[in-house]
Structures are given as structure tokens and as C-alpha cells.
Amino acid sequence: xxxxxxxxxxxxxxATMAAGAGFIAIAPGISLIEVSHARPAGEAASKANRWxxxxxxxxxxxxxxxxxxxxxxxxxxxxxxxxxxxxxxxIRKIDIKDKASGRQHSLPMMCQHCAExxxxxxxxxxxxxKRADGIVLVDRHICIGCRYCMMACxxxxxxxxxxxxxxxxxxxxxxxxxxxxxTLCVHRVDKGQLPACVEACTEGAxxxxxxxxxxxxISRRIAQEATTQVRADLKLNPGVRYxxx
Amino acid sequence: MTTILSARADxxxxxxxxxxxxxxxxxxxxxxxxxxxxxxxxxxMNNQIVWGLPHVFAIFLVVAASGVLNxxxxxxxxxxxxxxxxxxxxxxxxxxxxxxxxxxILLDLGRADRIMVAATHVNITSVFxxxxxxxxxxxxxxxxxxxxxxxxxxxxxSKPAGFxxxxxxxxxxxxxxxxxxxxxxxxxxxxxxxxxxxxxxxFAWGMAVFMxxxxxxYRWNGMTLHPQIRARLKNLLAVFVGAVFYFVxxxxxxxxxxxxxxxxxxxxxxxxxxxxxxxxxxxxxxGTVLPLILIFTPALSKMSGSVxxxxxxVIVGAFCQxxxxxxGGEAFPLDIFPGMTTSSSFFDGQVDQYSPALPEWxxxxxxxxxxxxxxxxxxxxLKFLPEDNIAKLQxxxxxAD
Numbered sequence: 001x002x003x004x005x006x007x008x009x010x011x012x013x014x015a016t017m018a019a020g021a022g023f024i025a026i027a028p029g030i031s032l033i034e035v036s037h038a039r040p041a042g043e044a045a046s047k048a049n050r051w052x053x054x055x056x057x058x059x060x061x062x063x064x065x066x067x068x069x070x071x072x073x074x075x076x077x078x079x080x081x082x083x084x085x086x087x088x089x090x091i092r093k094i095d096i097k098d099k100a101s102g103r104q105h106s107l108p109m110m111c112q113h114c115a116e117x118x119x120x121x122x123x124x125x126x127x128x129x130k131r132a133d134g135i136v137l138v139d140r141h142i143c144i145g146c147r148y149c150m151m152a153c154x155x156x157x158x159x160x161x162x163x164x165x166x167x168x169x170x171x172x173x174x175x176x177x178x179x180x181x182x183t184l185c186v187h188r189v190d191k192g193q194l195p196a197c198v199e200a201c202t203e204g205a206x207x208x209x210x211x212x213x214x215x216x217x218i219s220r221r222i223a224q225e226a227t228t229q230v231r232a233d234l235k236l237n238p239g240v241r242y243x244x245x
Numbered sequence: 246m247t248t249i250l251s252a253r254a255d256x257x258x259x260x261x262x263x264x265x266x267x268x269x270x271x272x273x274x275x276x277x278x279x280x281x282x283x284x285x286x287x288x289x290m291n292n293q294i295v296w297g298l299p300h301v302f303a304i305f306l307v308v309a310a311s312g313v314l315n316x317x318x319x320x321x322x323x324x325x326x327x328x329x330x331x332x333x334x335x336x337x338x339x340x341x342x343x344x345x346x347x348x349x350i351l352l353d354l355g356r357a358d359r360i361m362v363a364a365t366h367v368n369i370t371s372v373f374x375x376x377x378x379x380x381x382x383x384x385x386x387x388x389x390x391x392x393x394x395x396x397x398x399x400x401x402x403s404k405p406a407g408f409x410x411x412x413x414x415x416x417x418x419x420x421x422x423x424x425x426x427x428x429x430x431x432x433x434x435x436x437x438x439x440x441x442x443x444x445x446x447x448f449a450w451g452m453a454v455f456m457x458x459x460x461x462x463y464r465w466n467g468m469t470l471h472p473q474i475r476a477r478l479k480n481l482l483a484v485f486v487g488a489v490f491y492f493v494x495x496x497x498x499x500x501x502x503x504x505x506x507x508x509x510x511x512x513x514x515x516x517x518x519x520x521x522x523x524x525x526x527x528x529x530x531x532g533t534v535l536p537l538i539l540i541f542t543p544a545l546s547k548m549s550g551s552v553x554x555x556x557x558x559v560i561v562g563a564f565c566q567x568x569x570x571x572x573g574g575e576a577f578p579l580d581i582f583p584g585m586t587t588s589s590s591f592f593d594g595q596v597d598q599y600s601p602a603l604p605e606w607x608x609x610x611x612x613x614x615x616x617x618x619x620x621x622x623x624x625x626x627l628k629f630l631p632e633d634n635i636a637k638l639q640x641x642x643x644x645a646d
Contacts, residue, residue, distance in 0.1 A: 085291035089591045096585040109581070109589070118429065124373035125366040142362050145355015147295040148373050154430040156579050156591065160295060160355060162286040176284045177355030230581060234429060245582070 038192030050115075050134040050212040051184055052239035053198065054221055055107055059205035059244075062106035065093050070200030071110075074185060075172045079165055088159035088174075090182040091197055096245070105245050108197065108206070110182035111136055111157040112230060112238030119149035119158065128179075134211070134239050135184045145177040154231045157181050184239075211239060255465075259625050266618030273611010276604040277352035285355065289602045293592060294575045298601035299353040301567045302609030305450065306346030306616060307421055308443060309563070311383075311414040312451025314339040317390070318414075321407025326638060327474055331631040332407070334462075334624075335455060336391040339414075340384065341619035342454070347380055349612035372423045379417045386410045395627070418444045425574070432509040433574025438499070442492035449485035450563045453556035456482060458620065460553045462630055471635050479552045483540045486559060490533050493566070505583070512577050513569060517596070520573040523565040532562010572599055 039045070071091045072078055081087040091110040097103070113136045119128040120136065127143035130136050138149075150158045158181040165174055171187040174180055185195035193199075198206040209218030221227075227241040280287055290297040317335040320328030351357055368374045390410045393403035422443030428434040456478060463470060470478075497514065500506040513520050536555035539545050546552070576597040581587060587594035623629060 081286065083286070083291060084590075085293060085592060085597070086286055087292075089292075092589045092591040092593075094581075094587050094589040094591075094593050096582050096587050098585055100584070109593075121370045122373065122427075123368055124371045124377060125363055126368040127366075142359070142366050143356065144359045144363050145357075146373060147355070148371070148424075150292070150295040151575075152428055152430055154579065155581055156293070156593065159292050160285065162291070163284040177281075179355070231583075233583075 039190055045131045045133040045135070045190075047132045048212060049132075049210050050239060051189060052113065052134065052209065052211040052218060052241065053184075053195075054207040054209075054218050054227065054241050054243065056205045056207075057105040057107040057242060057244035059203045060105070060107050061203060062093075062095060062104070064106075064203070066200045066202060067091055067108045067197035067206065068093060070196040071182070074169070074188075074196035075174075075183075076167060076169045077174075078167075079163060081163060083162075086160075086162040088161060088180060090159065090180070107242060107245065109155060109157070109230075110197075110240070111153075111184070112155050112236070112240045113182075113184060114239065115237035117236065118152040118154065118234075122148045122152040124148065131186075135186050135189070136181075137183055137186065138179055138181065140173050140175055140178055143178040145179065147179060149179055153181075154234055154236070258465075259621065262621045263618060263625075266614050266621055269614025270611050270618055273349075273608050273614055274352070276607035276611060277357070280353075280604050280608070281357060287602060288605050289600045290605070291597070291599075293578075293597040294572060294599040296571055296575065297599065298568075298572075298605040299349050299608045299612075300571055301564060302612050303346045303349035303353070304421065304571070305563055305567055306342045306349065306612055307380075308418060308447045309450040309454050310339045310342035310346060311418045311421075311444075312447030312449065313342065313455050314387070314410055314414050315448050315451055316455050317394075318407060318411040321390075321394075321403055322411045326641065327477060327633070330633055331455070331459070332403075333391060333394050333627075334459065334629045334631055335451075336387050336394065336410075337620060337623045337627075337629050338451075338454060338458060338616075340387050340391075341616045341623065343380065343383060343387075344619065345612045345614075345616035348615055349608060352608060372420060372427050376417075376420045376424070379413070379420045383410075383413055383417050386413050414447075415444060418447045425570075430579065431574055432500075432506055432577060432580065433513075433570065436496060436499070438492060438496050442489070442496060445485065445488045445492055446563070446566070449482065449489050449559055452478075452482045452485055453559035453563075456556040457553055457560075459631060460556075462624065466630060468632075471633055474633060475552065479540050479546065479555070482552070482556065482559070483537055486533055486536050493528075505580075509577050512596070513573050517573060517576070520569050520576070524569045524573075527565025528562045528569065531558050532565060536562075575599075 068089075068091050075090060077088050077090060079087070091108050093106055094109045096105050096107070113134055115130075115134065117128070117130055117136050120130055122128075124146060125142045125144055127139045127141075128136070128149045129139060145160065147160055150160060158179050160179050161174060161176050164176050168174055172183070185193070185197075188195060194208050198208040207218050207221070209216040211219055211222070213219055214223075222241060225243060227243050228245050229236075229238050229241060288297060313335050315335070316328055317332035317339075319325045320330070320332045351360060354360075356362075363377065367377050386406070386409050390403070390406040393399040393406040419440045422440035425434040426436055426439035459470070497510060500510045511517075513524060515521055536558045539551045539555040539558070576599060578587075578594050578596060581593065
């Protein structure tokens with residue numbers, strides 16, 4: 001019995017240490033746990049994962065846009081557009097103020113990677129789609145540019161490419177006449193890396209992880225701390241959660 | 246028959262009209278090619294107003310196309326003789342406006358070149374996806390219906406074909422209204438009343454278009470509409486206009502009752518700049534009150550052209566109503582954080598300022614040109630003029646009140 005107890009304690013301690021080590025960065029953008037999550041090329045995304053994010057608005061500084069810049073650099077969203085209303089924004093900083101109390105927050109807003117995404121429901125061709133691991137994407141090959149998904153998104157998270165594009169990142173195909181939005185840096189996640197915005201946030205306000213893994217840090221924090229789903233009333237079950245609002 | 250358009254002497258007039266229609270259509274298609282080449286950066290549309298003026302034109306054409314067939318349905322389905330003779334013209338108008346509306350929607354797509362993708366990849370949870378089935382189906386049914394009306398051997402099938410068209414167009418307009426009604430996100434939409442409201446709007450707008458086209462054809466042929474038939478048609482138009490008023494009133498009153506919607510209603514009805522102006526001045530005064538005055542004031546309604554003028558006002562009101570509904574609904578900011586004010590570089594929390602650019606106007610007007618050209622050619626090559634046998638109608642009691 002004692003031996004069994006010791007063995008159990010050892011296994012528990014080992015698992016805890018491994019989980020802890022998983023969040024130790026071994027190089028910029030790569031940590032041990034993430035390397036273990038990298039999928040071999042050709043292997044389909046799995047329902048065993050649900051990638052998501054926890055954003056702590058208490059740690060997010062007003063005026064800081066490191067996440068926005070990192071996204072623009074990574075995904076080459078740098079085209080010059082005469083009308084700023086026509087410029088693509090995959091992630092943006094929103095300043096919010098409570099009308100009653102006057103309390104203010106600043107937070108990044110992007111595609112919330114809903115479990116029940118309205119954009120996927122309304123897309124006539126199926127170009128808007130949700131991967132098995134919960135990442136909501138637009139298939140560039142079958143998007144016809146009808147913008148119905150933009151009408152349906154409650155978060156204003158989607159942009160329409162209003163002009164020809166050049167100098168794209170080969171891993172992030174974009175195109176004139178198509179709708180696009182945050183991909184959760186799927187090309188990086190599939191390699192076991194963090195989304196560019198999360199990596200760039202020096203305040204530690206953005207935590208990326210697997211919501212389907214009860215032992216992941218994001219799951220543990222969501223289980224233990226008060227978090228918010230934006231427009232929770234719509235019951236879309238977003239993969240991005242917030243704290244402090 | 247003495248239709249001027251089919252008479253040899255009036256061939257130049259036909260070619261002139263056809264040429265004008267073709268030119269307007271070509272300019273519209275040219276504008277679409279310009280948008281295709283440069284992207285939508287040459288339009289006034291943006292990431293908040295994602296559907297703009299072309300959609301106002303397209304949805305008017307598609308909704309009116311469905312409604313104009315009402316005239317045929319009353320004849321074929323409900324057996325009213327006066328309307329039976331008008332079935333073919335209604336069918337032609339339906340076909341032409343539906344085609345033109347779809348062309349405008351198609352040419353406004355970001356990737357219009359991917360039409361085959363749209364035709365071969367249908368997402369059944371999408372209301373747009375349903376419309377991919379409803380619109381082609383409507384074309385097919387209208388063609389068969391016209392065939393049963395034109396070909397003597399097919400006459401017995403005109404009633405079932407008319408019934409199929411009647412049911413199908415109710416589904417079609419339900420589908421068009423539900424494009425908006427099923428959107429949970431925006432405060433202007435997410436209402437079950439929108440689908441039936443679109444159906445009744447289609448009746449009014451289709452009737453107005455029919456009256457104007459019928460008037461033009463009668464004038465070119467030196468004919469006049471029998472006063473009793475005219476009275477019947479104008480009264481029906483008035484009923485439809487009144488019904489639209491009822492549905493719009495219910496839509497806004499419901500919103501006004503919900504605290505969360507009051508700010509939006511205030512924007513549309515009171516302080517939203519061009520939108521209250523178009524709502525009250527355009528839809529309410531021009532599109533609703535004036536037509537009813539023209540139709541129901543005895544001195545005015547007897548004047549020649551008063552019903553045509555009322556119909557024109559109904560159409561002007563329709564465009565104003567759609568502009569407020571579509572553009573106004575998008576211009577009002579999304580309420581992402583209820584109870585909070587928001588601001589960002591993406592214009593969160595701000596009312597969007599939209600000015601339609603020239604290519605958008607040209608594409609929309611081009612759509613009208615396409616419908617016009619199809620109708621001009623249609624009435625030239627086939628017998629679409631509604632001719633009433635008054636003696637027979639009176640003998641059968643069809644003109645009795």
C-alpha cells in the first residue's frame with residue numbers, strides 16, 4: 001500500500017513538474033509543452049484539442065498595441081489604404097468604459113473562435129469553417145466575397161480585402177475580394193508555436209492554450225478564476241475568454 | 246393586335262428603347278468590371294457598411310420580382326378574370342427583375358469570378374445557401390408558368406403552375422427577408438416579422454412596377470384602361486401600401502418597447518442624420534402618405550396619371566425604405582459590450598459615414614437597365630400586352646363590385 005502511495009505521489013509530482021516545465025520557454029515562441037503539441041505535416045487537426053485564449057484586461061495597458069503590431073508583421077497586414085475604414089484589422093485594441101461607473105479597460109479584440117460561429121452558419125459556400133480543434137478560418141479558395149459572415153459576426157472581427165495585395169507571407173494566404181480574420185496564427189500553432197500576439201505581449205495579458213485539456217494552464221485558470229465571454233447572451237461559446245471586464 | 250412595339254412603323258422606337266436599355270446595362274457592367282479590377286476600394290463600402298447601394302438596388306429588384314407575380318397569382322390561383330389577362334406580363338416582369346437583381350448581387354461579389362463555386366458549394370445552414378436553390382427554382386417555375394399561359398395545349402396546367410409559382414415566391418421572399426431576419430448580431434435585424442414584412446413589401450412594390458409598365462404599354466398602343474379595372478388595381482395597390490405601413494409600424498413599435506433597442510430606434514427615427522430623413526420624408530411621406538392621397542382622394546384619383554404617379558412614389562419610398570433598412574442597420578454600431586462605450590482604430594462605437602461611390606450607383610442603375618432591356622425585348626417579340634374583353638367581363642359579372 002505504502003509502495004503504491006509512493007508510486008502515485010511520484011507520478012503526480014512528475015506530471016506536475018512536466019506540466020510546469022511545459023510553460024518554460026526554451027526559445028522565443030517555443031516551449032516544451034508546445035513542442036509536444038506540434039502536429040506532423042499531413043495529420044488532421046483533432047477534436048481532442050480546443051485552442052483558445054484567456055485575456056486579462058487588468059494587465060493590458062491602454063495605448064500598448066504590441067499585439068496588433070505583431071499580428072500585422074506576422075500576417076503582413078500592412079497594405080496602404082486611402083480609406084482607413086477599408087483597412088483589414090485582424091486584431092485591434094478596444095478601449096471600453098462602463099457607462100454607469102466610468103471604469104475603463106483596454107483589451108485586444110479579434111475573432112473569438114466560437115464553438116457555434118454565426119459566420120460559419122451563414123456562409124453560402126462553406127468557406128467560413130471551423131477546424132476540429134476549434135479554430136475558425138476562411139477557405140480562400142471558396143470564399144466568394146459576399147460578406148454575409150461580416151454581417152453575422154457579433155464581434156466585428158472580420159475584414160474584407162478591398163484592394164490588391166503584395167508581399168504576402170506564404171504561410172498566410174490573403175487575397176483581394178475575400179473576407180479574412182484572425183486565424184489564431186494557425187500556421188504557428190500547428191508547428192507548436194504561440195500566436196504572434198501572445199508571444200509579443202510583454203505584460204503577460206494573453207494566455208494561449210488548450211481548453212480541451214483540463215490540465216492546461218488556461219483550463220485551470222478558467223476553472224478557478226472569474227472569466228467572461230463577450231456577448232455571452234448569444235451562447236456562441238467563444239474560445240477567447242476575458243478577465244477583468 | 247395593334248401593339249405599337251410590334252408594329253413595323255415603330256421599329257425605330259423599339260430600337261431606341263432597346264439601345265438605351267443596353268447602354269445603361271453596359272455602363273453598369275463596366276462599373277462592375279472597374280470594381281473587379283481595383284477591388285472594392287473604389288466603392289464607399291467598408292468593413293462596417295459591408296453591403297451598400299448595389300444591395301439596395303438588387304434587393305428591390307428581387308423583392309419586386311416576386312411581388313409582381315402577385316398579379317398573375319390572383320388570376321391563376323384565385324380565378325379572377327381581370328388579372329388572368331395580366332399574368333403573362335407579370336411573368337415577364339418577374340423573370341426580368343429577378344435576373345437583373347441577381348446580376349447586381351453577383352457583380353458586387355468580391356470574387357464574382359467564382360460563381361461556379363457558389364453554384365457547386367452550397368451550405369444548407371446558410372439563408373444565402375437556400376437562396377441558391379430558391380432563385381434558380383423561381384426562374385424555372387416562371388418559365389413553365391409562362392408556357393402554360395402562352396401555349397393553348399398547356400392551358401389546363403396554368404392553374405397548378407400558377408399555384409406552384411405562388412407558393413414558391415412566398416418561399417423566395419421569405420428567404421430574402423430571412424437573410425436579415427436570421428441575423429442575431431445587429432440590432433436592426435433579428436426579427437421574425439422581417440420575412441412577412443418583405444412579402445407584403447413585395448406585393449406593393451411589384452404592383453407599383455406592374456402599374457407603371459402597363460401604363461407605358463397602353464400609352465404606346467393608344468389604349469386606355471377600363472375605369473373599373475383601373476379602380477380595382479389602384480385599390481389593391483393601396484391595400485398593399487397600407488399593409489406595408491402596418492408591418493413597418495409593428496417592427497418599430499416592438500423595438501421601441503425593448504429598452505435595449507431604444508437607442509437604435511432613436512438613431513433611425515430621430516437623430517441618425519440621413520436615415521430619419523429618408524424614413525419620414527422618403528418612405529413615409531413620399532412612399533406611403535402621398536400614394537394613398539392620390540389613390541383615395543376622388544378629385545385626384547380620377548386625374549389621368551395619378552395612379553402612375555402614386556406607383557412611382559411607392560417605388561421611391563421603397564428605395565428609401567431599403568436604404569434605411571440595409572445601410573442604416575449597418576451604420577449603427579455593433580453593441581459588442583452592452584452597457585459600455587467603446588472606441589478603437591476599427592471605429593468601434595461609431596456611427597459609420599457611408600457615401601455611395603459612382604461605380605455603385607452605376608452598377609445599381611445598370612441592374613434597372615438590364616430589367617428594362619429584357620422587358621422591352623420581351624414585349625416586342627411576344628404577346629404580353631394585357632387586353633381586356635370588356636363586354637365579356639361585364640357579361641360574366643367579373644367587373645361587378
